[in-house]
Amino acid sequence: MIGSPDIGGFPIELQSSTDCSKPASNRRPSFSDSKMKKSPQSGSQSIKNLRKVLDEIDVNKDGWKEKIIDFVYDEFSVQNEERNMCETRETTSKMFYFGNGSDSESGPSTPTQESCPSLLDIAPTQDRTIDDLTKDLKEERPLRDGDFLRLLNRGVIKSRELEEKVKEKERAVAIRREFVAPKLLNNLPYKGYNYDMVMNSCCENVIGFMPIPMGTAGPLKINCRNVFVPMATTEGALIASTNRGCSAIFKAGGVTSRVFDDKMTRAPVVQMRCLDDCLKLKSWISIEENFQKIKKEFDQTSRFANLLKIETTIDGSILFIKFFAKTGDAMGMNMVSKGCSSAMKYLKDQFPEMKVLSLSGNLCVDKKAAAINWIQGRGKSVAAECSFSDKLVSSIFRTTPRDLVEAANAKLNVGSSRAGTLGGQNCHAANIVAAIFLATGQDAAQVVSSSMCSTKIEVDDKDGDLKVSCTMPVMEVGTVGGGTILGPQRDCLKMLECEGPNETSPGANAARLAEVICGAVLAGEISLLASLTTDELVDSHMKLNRSRMNLYSSPSSLMVPNTQSKDQRNPPIPTSPNQIRQKRNSESMRPGCANIL
Numbered sequence: 001m002i003g004s005p006d007i008g009g010f011p012i013e014l015q016s017s018t019d020c021s022k023p024a025s026n027r028r029p030s031f032s033d034s035k036m037k038k039s040p041q042s043g044s045q046s047i048k049n050l051r052k053v054l055d056e057i058d059v060n061k062d063g064w065k066e067k068i069i070d071f072v073y074d075e076f077s078v079q080n081e082e083r084n085m086c087e088t089r090e091t092t093s094k095m096f097y098f099g100n101g102s103d104s105e106s107g108p109s110t111p112t113q114e115s116c117p118s119l120l121d122i123a124p125t126q127d128r129t130i131d132d133l134t135k136d137l138k139e140e141r142p143l144r145d146g147d148f149l150r151l152l153n154r155g156v157i158k159s160r161e162l163e164e165k166v167k168e169k170e171r172a173v174a175i176r177r178e179f180v181a182p183k184l185l186n187n188l189p190y191k192g193y194n195y196d197m198v199m200n201s202c203c204e205n206v207i208g209f210m211p212i213p214m215g216t217a218g219p220l221k222i223n224c225r226n227v228f229v230p231m232a233t234t235e236g237a238l239i240a241s242t243n244r245g246c247s248a249i250f251k252a253g254g255v256t257s258r259v260f261d262d263k264m265t266r267a268p269v270v271q272m273r274c275l276d277d278c279l280k281l282k283s284w285i286s287i288e289e290n291f292q293k294i295k296k297e298f299d300q301t302s303r304f305a306n307l308l309k310i311e312t313t314i315d316g317s318i319l320f321i322k323f324f325a326k327t328g329d330a331m332g333m334n335m336v337s338k339g340c341s342s343a344m345k346y347l348k349d350q351f352p353e354m355k356v357l358s359l360s361g362n363l364c365v366d367k368k369a370a371a372i373n374w375i376q377g378r379g380k381s382v383a384a385e386c387s388f389s390d391k392l393v394s395s396i397f398r399t400t401p402r403d404l405v406e407a408a409n410a411k412l413n414v415g416s417s418r419a420g421t422l423g424g425q426n427c428h429a430a431n432i433v434a435a436i437f438l439a440t441g442q443d444a445a446q447v448v449s450s451s452m453c454s455t456k457i458e459v460d461d462k463d464g465d466l467k468v469s470c471t472m473p474v475m476e477v478g479t480v481g482g483g484t485i486l487g488p489q490r491d492c493l494k495m496l497e498c499e500g501p502n503e504t505s506p507g508a509n510a511a512r513l514a515e516v517i518c519g520a521v522l523a524g525e526i527s528l529l530a531s532l533t534t535d536e537l538v539d540s541h542m543k544l545n546r547s548r549m550n551l552y553s554s555p556s557s558l559m560v561p562n563t564q565s566k567d568q569r570n571p572p573i574p575t576s577p578n579q580i581r582q583k584r585n586s587e588s589m590r591p592g593c594a595n596i597l
Contacts, residue, residue: 069153122178124150137165145175152179159205169195169206177207197485212438216495217242221254222384222519229520230492231435238431238524241531245523248396252388255522257515261381261473262507263308264332266340267322269361270347270354278319281351282312285321297346298339304328304506305339313363320363321347328506331379331443331478333366367445369422374452379476380514384522385469393466397530401459401466404526407533408457423452427532429472432524436517439492441483446476455525470522477517479509 053071057064125146133147134156143151148166151157152175157165159179162172173190190208198206217239218228229246231239249255272278284290291310298307306326313320323343327335337359344356360366365373393401416425430451437444454471480501483489493499498512530536 122146122149122175124153126150130154130156145171148175149178163199169199173206173208176205180205180207194487197487201485202483214439214492215239217520217523218246219250220246220516220519220523221250222257222516224254225497226250227496227516229436229516230439230495231432231520232438233431233435235431238435241527242432242520242524244396245525245527246520248388248392248526249386249519249523251392251396252386255384255386255519257382257384257519257522259380259382259475259511259514261377262326262379262511263324263377264327264336264476265322265324265364265378266333266336266359267313267320267361267363268340268344268359269318269320269357269363270344271357272317272319272351272355273353274317275314277351277353278314278317281319281347281354282314284350285310285312285347294343294346298323298325298343301339301342302327302335304330305335307339307343318357320361322363326507327478329479329501329508329510330481331446331476331510333443333476334481365449367443367448369448369452371422373449373474374423375473377473378449379474380511381473382475382511382514382518383469383471384515384518385467386522387460388466388468388526390464390466393530397526397534398536399530399533401464403533404466404529405457405459407529408455411529411532412455412457423449423454423474426451426453426455426470426521427525427528429453429455429470429521429525432521433517436520437477439489440477440496440513441486441489441493442477443482449474450476453521453525455522457526457529468522468526470518470525472514472518472521475514475517477510477513479513 050071053068057067122145125144128147130150133143133151136143136147137151137157148157148162152159152162159176162176163169166172166175170191170193173195177185177188177190185207188208189211190206193209195206212232213234214230214232216228216230219226220229229242231242233239270281272281285294294310295307299305304327308324308326310324311322313322321344323336323340325332325336325339340359344359348354348356362368363372364378388401390401393399393404397404412425412427430447433451434444434447436442437447437450442450450472452472452474456467456469456471458467459465460467478484479493479498484493484500490499493509493513496513496516498509498516500509502508
């Protein structure tokens with residue numbers, strides 16, 4: 001053991017790794033080596049000292065908060081001059097834990113993630129003044145983690161500046177975690193991540209990364225090719241249901257999916273002096289020669305930008321100028337925005353009286369369910385269809401085509417219309433879209449529009465087969481840029497055979513992704529509708545989407561004494577499948593997070 005100081009009554013033990021037999025100058029100092037202003041006090045003595053300080057403080061005078069902060073730092077802080085105890089720290093099974101005062105080397109009863117440091121791994125230092133630390137910061141001299149944390153606490157540096165000041169990105173993330181949420185992020189990992197791909201690309205003020213369970217549905221036979229569809233989700237039964245739909249599609253011969261339109265939009269809004277000026281600008285843009293001039297300015301901003309057309313909409317003296325463009329394999333929002341910015345500068349030169357109010361006038365429309373996109377389309381407009389025989393429907397879905405058609409008409413057509421949904425003529429398209437978006441690095445906010453879907457189910461009068469189709473006119477996806485640059489998301493795109501740009505046919509990879517998503521949506525739609533028709537939805541969710549872990553104790557259960565006998569508290573555990581099924585059916589729903597569907 002390296003040391004076992006007693007900080008505030010909570011012993012902290014450090015288990016050394018196998019490579020700590022280095023000279024003292026090259027290894028992390030132990031707590032016993034630390035040069036603290038005060039040696040740690042016992043818990044009771046620390047409380048007495050704190051009460052004494054509080055009694056002496058006059059809250060009506062300035063600086064009373066600083067006195068308390070300084071006392072707490074002096075009394076309870078411990079120093080760590082380096083982040084890593086030794087080179088092999090990554091292989092140490094448990095770095096820090098709050099012990100019980102014994103010499104036992106066993107860890108806590110509740111496992112913690114090895115990648116997350118404890119609070120005491122990084123603590124504000126107190127052996128130097130703020131002025132000295134600030135001077136070293138300006139002169140770019142080396143500072144300890146605790147020094148940076150203290151500078152953050154005093155407002156000398158901002159959280160967003162850590163990567164620039166610290167230089168090492170993972171170290172900056174570790175310091176920021178202790179600044180924004182001390183002791184609260186033990187289960188949020190941060191080590192071993194490629195932050196070079198994140199900074200200035202995907203996220204700011206980074207404190208780690210969020211693990212989401214990943215599963216696959218499939219194989220999905222789509223356009224004569226089989227793929228396993230990656231899905232990131234926390235909703236139990238979703239992948240199982242989609243997988244059943246994929247199985248039915250495979251046995252039916254596969255799903256046909258096609259992109260039938262491709263265009264990204266951006267609609268700047270400008271203010272003219274009067275209505276006549278609006279009409280003048282509108283007329284000028286509609287002339288083909290002038291459009292080609294605008295197109296030249298637009299297309300030169302990217303080798304993949306291809307302006308297709310411009311539409312204008314007048315509202316009094318306000319004019320919306322909507323650009324439609326192809327963007328290759330990128331989703332295209334940044335590309336179109338950059339092209340619009342260049343085009344608007346050119347228009348400003350031609351019409352000096354024009355005032356650009358906003359580069360986006362919400363007529364685009366981005367990240368909002370809108371009728372104009374439902375009608376005109378945005379991004380990739382895609383449709384998928386598949387036919388299922390009567391026998392296949394009966395064997396896999398345990399229902400009939402006629403029953404499915406009746407349920408679909410009542411739910412998808414009548415129900416959605418009565419509810420006033422926009423693009424909501426589907427069962428749960430957003431479930432599949434969101435799961436694949438997260439897995440493949442798409443813009444999660446665009447699920448709101450990309451999941452707009454019309455699911456159509458009918459019976460063929462000739463052979464009685466069930467015909468299912470899904471039409472999604474606003475599939476905003478890409479295979480380059482955004483979250484697709486991250487390693488895990490790139491791997492998921494490789495699974496779908498559409499990673500990165502298509503050099504020979506720009507836009508083909510993004511179109512492939514849109515087609516796969518639409519095909520997977522069809523699989524999820526037919527499976528869920530069948531579950532609703534046969535009344536199997538609740539049973540499947542009880543089995544696959546009902547956590548039985550009691551993470552949050554009910555306050556009422558803590559207050560009411562347990563009067564049950566030992567036999568009542570520990571009933572015999574059912575062993576046979578029939579016993580388990582009977583027990584599950586007999587259980588009553590009790591209020592609590594674990595019982596929410």
